[in-house]
Structure formats: structure tokens, C-alpha cells
Amino acid sequence: MVCYMIPDDVYVHKTVEGDGSAFNELVQRHYTKIYGLACRMLGNPDDASDATQETFLEAYKSLESFQFQSKFSTWLYRVAINTCQQHIRKSDSRGRTLISYSNSLREPGCNAEADIPERLALKTERDNLIQAAINQLPPKQRAVVVLFYAQNLKYREIALVLDCSEGTVASRLNTAIRNLKSMLKDL
Amino acid sequence: MNCDDFMTHIQVIRSSSNVQLPENDGFTRHLETCPKCAAEYEEMLRTVSLLENLPDPAPPPDLADRIQRRIAKEENFNRPAFFANPFVRVLRALKLNPHPTLVNCTAMVFYLMLTVFLVKLTFFSESDNSRRVSSPTSSVWRSAHVVTTSWAEIRGIPTPIEDTESTMPVEVLIQER
Numbered sequence: 001m002v003c004y005m006i007p008d009d010v011y012v013h014k015t016v017e018g019d020g021s022a023f024n025e026l027v028q029r030h031y032t033k034i035y036g037l038a039c040r041m042l043g044n045p046d047d048a049s050d051a052t053q054e055t056f057l058e059a060y061k062s063l064e065s066f067q068f069q070s071k072f073s074t075w076l077y078r079v080a081i082n083t084c085q086q087h088i089r090k091s092d093s094r095g096r097t098l099i100s101y102s103n104s105l106r107e108p109g110c111n112a113e114a115d116i117p118e119r120l121a122l123k124t125e126r127d128n129l130i131q132a133a134i135n136q137l138p139p140k141q142r143a144v145v146v147l148f149y150a151q152n153l154k155y156r157e158i159a160l161v162l163d164c165s166e167g168t169v170a171s172r173l174n175t176a177i178r179n180l181k182s183m184l185k186d187l
Numbered sequence: 188m189n190c191d192d193f194m195t196h197i198q199v200i201r202s203s204s205n206v207q208l209p210e211n212d213g214f215t216r217h218l219e220t221c222p223k224c225a226a227e228y229e230e231m232l233r234t235v236s237l238l239e240n241l242p243d244p245a246p247p248p249d250l251a252d253r254i255q256r257r258i259a260k261e262e263n264f265n266r267p268a269f270f271a272n273p274f275v276r277v278l279r280a281l282k283l284n285p286h287p288t289l290v291n292c293t294a295m296v297f298y299l300m301l302t303v304f305l306v307k308l309t310f311f312s313e314s315d316n317s318r319r320v321s322s323p324t325s326s327v328w329r330s331a332h333v334v335t336t337s338w339a340e341i342r343g344i345p346t347p348i349e350d351t352e353s354t355m356p357v358e359v360l361i362q363e364r
Contacts, residue, residue, distance in 0.1 A: 020262055027254050032246055039244035049250055056254045057261060130237050149238040174198045181234040 004029065008072035016064055023063075027056055030073060033151065034080050040146040041084040042091070043135040051087050055080040070160050077147065077161045085139050126187060133183040141176035144169055188213040193224045199231040201239070270294055 008029070014022035034055055038048035059079050066075055134142055143162060147153045148169075155166045162169070193214065218225050267275050267287045271294035278285065 031251050035246035036243050053254050060258050
């Protein structure tokens with residue numbers, strides 16, 4: 001987790017007071033995480049880019065409704081999850097198919113592996129299969145899995161983001177892992 | 188503990204063997220004695236490990252710029268127009284915050300009404316007599332009167348192309364000759 005000298009709340013206050021450049025700082029701080037969340041939730045880099053833009057736009061429009069009762073990042077995750085779920089509903093209605101997103105993957109500290117094309121190709125294919133399995137989960141389970149494993153949030157933070165109890169988070173996570181286990185059996 | 192109890196209560200969260208066990212001893216003993224549940228447990232650990240090792244997707248390099256451009260566009264769209272600035276100041280003083288579109292529309296209506304008022308004040312503010320003469324209605328009536336008079340005069344004058352000889356009776360002509 002990155003710690004900043006000036007907390008997000010200061011920039012939120014500045015933005016609400018009309019300082020447009022303050023929100024740019026918030027974008028710079030959080031867009032990578034939000035893109036990662038959207039990519040895992042939607043399984044498609046183009047949709048993830050759109051969802052990331054819409055998330056920040058929505059956050060900018062409704063920033064005055066942020067009450068500082070939680071961290072700005074938690075609130076932003078909530079906006080992002082809602083935006084992604086809207087995209088999932090739209091995609092379901094359009095019957096859109098999953099497009100491979102592997103070309104955009106970043107693997108820090110995997111240079112040795114990157115030297116071997118076959119192993120890289122195998123890993124890419126395996127990651128695609130895992131992402132495809134995640135995409136088959138119901139949206140609520142998908143959100144818990146992505147927030148817990150990809151974003152490394154704690155139960156309490158996920159409960160805040162999804163507006164449910166910690167017990168519900170644990171239950172959804174357990175069910176999701178069991179579902180994924182059966183889907184990834186042959187991997 | 189039997190296999191059903193084990194499968195109901197087991198919860199694998201992290202691959203670092205972080206198993207939440209309500210009755211730790213019972214679970215551990217069952218894992219050691221039941222190969223089926225041990226295999227199931229290993230399978231769950233492997234699934235969690237796969238999820239934990241998924242790489243972070245890298246965002247497109249221009250994504251932050253695109254977000255900032257879109258927000259700037261939205262900001263400009265929702266900003267009151269320059270001509271509405273006096274209204275914005277008044278509304279801020281009154282601690283009101285209506286939508287910028289509403290402020291812009293109000294300002295436009297106000298300026299339109301002001302323009303109409305100024306035009307009327309400039310061009311239509313003479314006395315009653317001069318207004319009667321200069322007004323377009325009176326000039327139309329005057330010209331209409333002139334036209335009517337001249338038409339009546341034309342009707343009274345004999346036409347110049349009329350030949351008097353041809354109109355005289357034949358008897359008169361014979362007498363003259």
C-alpha cells in the first residue's frame with residue numbers, strides 16, 4: 001500500500017471547493033488500482049478502460065455526496081464496483097464474448113520467466129483460463145474475489161465497499177472459491 | 188468429525204495455510220485420517236494460490252490523460268457561461284446552487300428581455316402625434332388615400348387615345364362634308 005504525505009481527503013476538499021487540478025491528483029493516485037479492479041471484474045481491457053473513465057467521472061460528479069465516513073479509496077471502489085456491475089448487465093444483454101486481455105498483463109519481477117517464450121505462453125493461457133473462470137462467477141461473488149485477492153482488501157473494507165456484513169463477505173468468498181475450484185479442476 | 192462437517196465448515200482464505208478451523212483439533216485429525224478431505228483441502232489451497240498469483244493488469248499508458256480530459260470536458264460543459272457570471276455571484280451570495288444549465292437559461296432570458304426593453308425605449312418612445320405620423324400604420328393609410336384619389340381622377344378624365352371622329356354619328360359627318 002502506498003502512503004502519501006497529503007491524504008486524499010485534502011484533495012477531495014479542494015475539488016469540492018472548485019480546484020479542478022486537485023482531482024487530477026486523485027486520478028493519478030488511484031487509476032491503476034481501479035483499472036486492475038475493472039479488468040478483473042470485466043475480463044476485457046477495452047471495457048475496463050471505459051469503466052475506469054466512467055468511475056472517475058461519476059466520482060467527480062458525485063464528490064459532494066462523499067461524507068468522509070470512510071476512506072476515499074473505499075468510496076471510489078464502491079463507485080467502481082457499481083460501474084462494473086452496470087457494464088456486466090449491459091454485456092449480458094448484448095451477449096458479448098470475452099476477449100483475451102493477456103497482452104496488457106504486467107508481471108513485476110518475472111523477467112527470468114519472460115525470457116522463456118513457451119513458459120510465458122503457458123502462463124498467459126493459464127491466467128486467461130483463471131480469468132474466464134472468474135467471469136463465470138455471479139457478480140457479487142466476483143466482486144468479493146477481486147477485492148480480496150486482486151486488491152488485497154480486508155473483510156471489513158470489502159464489507160464497507162459492498163455495503164454488507166463481514167459474515168456475508170466470508171460466506172461469498174468461500175462459495176466463490178468452491179465454485180472456482182470445480183471450474184479450475186483440470187488446470 | 189465426519190466428512191460432511193469438514194466440508195461445511197472449512198474455509199480456505201489464503202494459500203499460506205490460513206485455514207479457519209472452528210474446532211482446530213478435530214479438523215486437523217480429520218485431515219490426517221481422511222484422504223478424500225485432504226485432497227479436497229489441497230485442491231482449495233491450489234485454487235487460492237492461483238488467484239493470489241494472478242498478475243496485475245497494466246493500464247494503457249494514456250488512460251490517466253484520457254480520464255483527465257474527459258473530466259475537463261465535463262467540467263467545461265457544466266460550468267456557467269461567461270455571461271451568467273453576475274447571476275452566479277448573486278446565487279452564491281444567496282447560498283443557492285442551481286444547475287449551470289438553469290443559470291445559463293435564466294441569464295439568456297434576462298438578457299433577451301433587457302434587449303427588447305432597450306430597443307423599445309430607443310425607437311418607440313416619441314410623443315403621440317409624432318408617433319402617429321411616423322408609425323408605419325398611419326403612412327399606409329395615407330398612401331392608400333392618395334391612391335384612391337388619383338384613381339378617381341383618372342376615371343374622370345377622358346382617355347387621350349379616344350378618336351372623336353370615329354365616335355361621332357355618321358349623320359353629323361355627312362353634314363360637315
